[in-house]
Amino acid sequence: MKQTNPKKSTPPLSVSNLSMRYHHKPVLTDVSFEIPEGKTIAIVGPNGAGKSTLLKGIMGLEPIMDGEARFFGEPLTHKRLAIAYVPQREEIDWDFPINVFDVVLMGRHGQLKLWQRPSKIDKEIAQHALEDLGMWDYKDRQISELSGGQQQRVFLARALAQKARLYLMDEPFAGVDVSTEKTIIELFKTLKTQGKTIVCVHHDLNTVGEYFDWIIFINARLIAAGPVEQVLTKENLNKTYGGRLSLLNDLTETMYRTQLNKAHDGD
Amino acid sequence: MAGFELFPPPSLWDNLRLFWQFEDMNVLWVLMGSVLLGMSASVIGGFAFLRKRALIGDALAHAALPGVMMAFLLFQTRDPLIIFIGALCSSFIGFFLIDWLPKNTKIKADAALAITLSFFFAIGLMLLSFIQGMEVNNKSGLDKILFGQAAAMTEGDIKLLGYVTVFVLVTVVLFFQKFRLIAFNQAYARTLGIAVNRYELLLALLIVMSVVVGLQLVGVVLMAAVLLTPMAAARYWSNQLAHILIIAALLGALSALISTQISYLAPAMPTGPWMVVSLSVLFILSLLFAPQKGLIKQHLNYKRLRQKVAEENVLRTLYKLHEGHPFSHHHFTQADIQSFRNMPSSCLQNTLKQLCKKGLTECTTQGFTLTPEGIKKATQLTRRHRLWENYLNEQAALSPDQVHQQAERIEHILTDAQEAQLQQELSNSQQDPHGNQIPSSVPSSIQSPVHSKEGGGRN
Missing domain, CATH: 1.10.10.10 (Winged helix-like DNA-binding domain superfamily/Winged helix DNA-binding domain)
Incomplete structure (x- = not known):
């Protein structure tokens, strides 16, 4: 997927020939794209299209069958500190005994060695992150006492505290209130002026054109990727939401089941 | 090995007095050892509890049994270090089996746990009965590790117990932040570039060590309760993980104190059950009387x-x-x-x-x-x-x-x-949907009655 990058700098994220599976079922097949720096990018597709899986694969949280993801031209391990990941809220045990400030401080742990504790500077960074999201007043709250929108803000503050250049977010707008949604949009704008890149799994087609500069359409494979005005077309939407290519799906599954991908020479 | 038959069988009261005079230094040492174990097991068990892997301690304790027996069979000795290493080895084999089975077979995690647990326990029991049929010295007391017997502990046992528990506690204090991060959000910790697998292994090692070293005191069968019940009780008292762990450690220590004492006063009494019973009582008390979350308060x-x-x-x-x-x-x-x-x-x-x-x-x-x-x-x-x-x-x-x-x-x-x-x-804050007037927020000192159409029916 060629994209027009005026700066000609290395893209913050480039994915090439990425394939992932769950047991023998293919989830993503041969996904390749590059994204430009300093933009907001939505990953869009129907339920079960592999949007979250794509993010997890990119972040090394789930095994990749084939292909690779590069960050600023390097593998993930060389660029960890430049990338912040925001997991889905549902994946967390919100009963865990911890308060808001300590959760946000976790964002600083990538920089800390072994048993090192967060320093004064780390705490200031965490404070700024909370203030940016309007959550400083809640810093001593138990996370179980937060509303859905507040939980999401805490997660975003934690990602902010990482001081990254690329943000990967899994459904940050899912189940949040209107004011949180506005706060997140404001945050995106601020981050963009700082030249940061934001990639979001997004499910709301009504807002995708308004909130994002770029869209990556996915349904088990890459449908289209590019600037909103170019790719947000009826044709792409039909392809994305119109069901999968059953033959591609079935044959890939058979390939995994028979371990053909391993048996084939030259792999 | 000095015996502990120092107490002739007079009244219970005399025994209690004797116990707390610490005339026998060994009593003091055993007491301290058990308190340390109560603390370290509660703290390390707390992390297993938080990670919803509560049963892992139970499985590891059972998995240690064949190791103890094999070490005894191979080296014909009760040397604490050799027994400890034997137990550590078989416990770790159990741990990896529990980890490996769900990843590589269709067996789910809970089944893998149950299968491993009973398999190792069965082998341990077989070896134990085999040893008891043999003509060897100092085999007596081996069966005590099923239910634990504080009074059967030797000086060497206690020294080892001391080292291990202090090591466990110090490690948890040092790595508290990282352990908490991983327990809270493991996937996120990975994205930060934290070597989650290494910390997981360390955590497993600490659990295995606490379990193995506690066998003499608590026994194979009931070790899980000592790992988990203090944490379950402590959660009622605070919302801060650091405080919760300290409270859990104190509860663990208290129950260890009670059970060790009982085990001394009535030498036929196994320590483990008493420890678990006292812990459960502490749990019930917490459940009922905790200041914020207790049932009575609620x-x-x-x-x-x-x-x-x-x-x-x-x-x-x-x-x-x-x-x-x-x-x-x-x-x-x-x-x-x-x-x-x-x-x-x-x-x-x-x-x-x-x-x-x-x-x-x-x-x-x-x-x-x-x-x-x-x-x-x-x-x-x-x-x-x-x-x-x-x-x-x-x-x-x-x-x-x-x-x-x-x-x-x-x-x-x-x-x-x-x-x-x-x-x-509201566009209309004068009258409600039934036509009654909505009183103003600053009421006149004397009621200004209002005629309502429905005579004050449903409003």
Whole structure:
């Protein structure tokens, strides 16, 4: 997927020939794209299209069958500190005994060695992150006492505290209130002026054109990727939401089941 | 190995006195050892508890049994270090099996745990009966590790116990931040570039070490409870993980103290069951009496809420009665109140008594009436009730018949700020959907009665 990058700098994220599976079922097949720096990018597709899986694969949280993801031209391990990941809220045990400030401080742990504790500077960074999201007043709250929108803000503050250049977010707008949604949009704008890149799994087609500069359409494979005005077309939407290519799906599954991908020479 | 038959069998009281005089230094050492074990097992078990892998300790303890027996068989010795290493090895084999099975077969995690646990325990028991049939020295006491026996511990055992538990506690303190991060959000920790696998292994090592070293004291069968019950109890006392772990450690220490003492006073008593029983008692006490989350406190909160609701309901009913009788007539009987509100007589009497005590109503020979203070409160409640009805009617498009029930509940929890917000958002804050006037937020000192079309029916 060629994209027009005026700066000609290395893209913050480039994915090439990425394939992932769950047991023998293919989830993503041969996904390749590059994204430009300093933009907001939505990953869009129907339920079960592999949007979250794509993010997890990119972040090394789930095994990749084939292909690779590069960050600023390097593998993930060389660029960890430049990338912040925001997991889905549902994946967390919100009963865990911890308060808001300590959760946000976790964002600083990538920089800390072994048993090192967060320093004064780390705490200031965490404070700024909370203030940016309007959550400083809640810093001593138990996370179980937060509303859905507040939980999401805490997660975003934690990602902010990482001081990254690329943000990967899994459904940050899912189940949040209107004011949180506005706060997140404001945050995106601020981050963009700082030249940061934001990639979001997004499910709301009504807002995708308004909130994002770029869209990556996915349904088990890459449908289209590019600037909103170019790719947000009826044709792409039909392809994305119109069901999968059953033959591609079935044959890939058979390939995994028979371990053909391993048996084939030259792999 | 010095025996502990120092206590002749006189009265229990004498024994207790002797015990606490520490005439035998060994008693002191065993006591300290068991306290340390109680603390370290509670703390490390706490992390397993938080990570919802509570049963892992149980499986690891059972998996240690064949290691103990094999070490004894191979080296024909009870040297604590050799036994410890043997137990450590077989426990770790069990750990990796539990980890490997779900990843590489169709067996799910819980089944893998149960299969491994019983398999290792069975082998351990077989080896134990084999050893007991053999003609070897110092085999007696090996069976004690099934249920634990503090009095059977040797000096070497206690020294090893001391080293290991202190090591466990120090490591947890050092790596607390990382352990907490991984327990809270493992995937996120990975994205930060933290070597999660290494910390997981360290955590597993600490659990295995605590379990293995605790076998002499608590026994294979009941080790899990010592790992988990303190944490389960401590969660009732605090919301801060650091505090919770400290409380868990104290509970573990306390139960170790109690059970070790009992094991000494009545040498036939195994330590493990006593430790678990005392821990469970501590858990039940926490469950009942914890200041915030305890059942009793929660019940009291509920009762207080019910009382508050009943009082506010009576105030509102009196307000409505006032509304319905604009002239002079300001005293109402219980029958008047009950005609407006379904309420058991006993409850009504109680509530009225409370309201009189608080100075919100007055009781005269003619009946009950609102004091100026009571009018203020009742006006506020009625205002909130009717504002909410309007809100539901205007913004949520509920019909006037539907809004009353909801407002009956919401009126008790609306705050001043929310009331102001309601007023702002409503286009009509003069009359409620039933046509009753909504009183202003600053009530005139004397009730200004209002004629309502429906005679103060449902509002």
